[in-house]
Amino acid sequence: MKVLVTGGAGFIGSHIVDKLIENNYEVVIVDNLSTGNPKHLNPSATFYQVDITEKDMETVFLIEKPNYVIHQAAQIDIQSSLKDPSFDAKVNILGTINVLEKCIKYNVEKIVYASSAAAYGKPIYLGVDENHEINPISFYGISKHTPEHYIQTFSQLYDLKYTILRYANVYGIRQDPKGEGGVVSIFVDKLLNNESPFIFGDGEQTRDFINVKDIASANLAALNKGHNNTFNISCNTQTTVNELLSMMNQILDKNVRPIYRDPRPGDILHSYLDNQKAKTVLGWNSEIDLYGGLKETIQYYSKQYSLSL
Numbered sequence: 001m002k003v004l005v006t007g008g009a010g011f012i013g014s015h016i017v018d019k020l021i022e023n024n025y026e027v028v029i030v031d032n033l034s035t036g037n038p039k040h041l042n043p044s045a046t047f048y049q050v051d052i053t054e055k056d057m058e059t060v061f062l063i064e065k066p067n068y069v070i071h072q073a074a075q076i077d078i079q080s081s082l083k084d085p086s087f088d089a090k091v092n093i094l095g096t097i098n099v100l101e102k103c104i105k106y107n108v109e110k111i112v113y114a115s116s117a118a119a120y121g122k123p124i125y126l127g128v129d130e131n132h133e134i135n136p137i138s139f140y141g142i143s144k145h146t147p148e149h150y151i152q153t154f155s156q157l158y159d160l161k162y163t164i165l166r167y168a169n170v171y172g173i174r175q176d177p178k179g180e181g182g183v184v185s186i187f188v189d190k191l192l193n194n195e196s197p198f199i200f201g202d203g204e205q206t207r208d209f210i211n212v213k214d215i216a217s218a219n220l221a222a223l224n225k226g227h228n229n230t231f232n233i234s235c236n237t238q239t240t241v242n243e244l245l246s247m248m249n250q251i252l253d254k255n256v257r258p259i260y261r262d263p264r265p266g267d268i269l270h271s272y273l274d275n276q277k278a279k280t281v282l283g284w285n286s287e288i289d290l291y292g293g294l295k296e297t298i299q300y301y302s303k304q305y306s307l308s309l
Ligand SMILES: NC(=O)c1ccc[n+]([C@@H]2O[C@H](COP(=O)([O-])OP(=O)(O)OC[C@H]3O[C@@H](n4cnc5c(N)ncnc54)[C@H](O)[C@@H]3O)[C@@H](O)[C@H]2O)c1
Pocket: 006, 007, 008, 009, 010, 011, 012, 013, 030, 031, 032, 033, 034, 035, 036, 037, 050, 051, 052, 053, 071, 072, 073, 074, 075, 076, 091, 095, 114, 115, 116, 117, 144, 166, 167, 168, 169, 170, 171, 176, 179, 180, 181, 182
């Protein structure tokens, strides 16, 4: 079975590619390398440096004729979406429509789409389940949610199967400190340099941090299960940003103190996602606990730093 992964040079996409290859899938990657890293490209995959918004996508589908598409490529930065909503919408909405059109034309069986907790906006209740109202408070939240409607309508009109996965805050090895859930990689970077990280707000805001390897296994589970359905992919737990920093200090045996700054527009105070539906229908579970995942992430970055010295 052949799977086309858009954004396969990126943080999450590259882990999905690795897991697909481990499981004997044939993999094709489309990535324009805008934030992706060529070093993260799995050599067993076929790589096309193509932009998802461009006509060249047609050539990739024509040559490769994938059975499945796992769509990860996106403009992922909330703050950039606030500064340039047109570009954000072009990549995330029009780019996804372009992918969907090619899926239909080249008879793709199923698309798995990376959506985000940002679609929900400020939670009205916790844990946020899939029936929670959609009320995004950033353009990124809008541009990640809008394609869900296109996917569902393409599916109804043209019989394309889909699964939508709404990720909580993803962390782990290979994450770029600029990313949406980049707080972990930003903190590691600062702590390894003995610098104080900035915390926007009082640090008591909570997030649901999920390891990238658990996200990759959810994507694989979604290839064959959960057809035409939407799932939260999370750990179902709340961790404050202060707790996160203190865990990281503990792992590194340091006591680096943060600098507190004003909260940023578009930031949500408390969030965690209920993952019961994914457990039941996809037969998936998050397996990596935060402390263990942070330890692995810190070890990875420590090694990168010592290599670059
Ligand atoms: N990181 C998180 O915490 C998080 C949370 C919720 C949802 N998501 C979603 O997960 C997906 C992957 O995010 P990530 O954190 O790995 O980000 P990332 O920036 O590491 O990966 C995105 C990849 O897409 C590529 N890309 C961007 N624009 C493109 C375009 N126009 N054409 C082709 N390729 C393009 C980039 O080069 C990069 O390799 C995104 O859809 C994002 O919205 C991420």
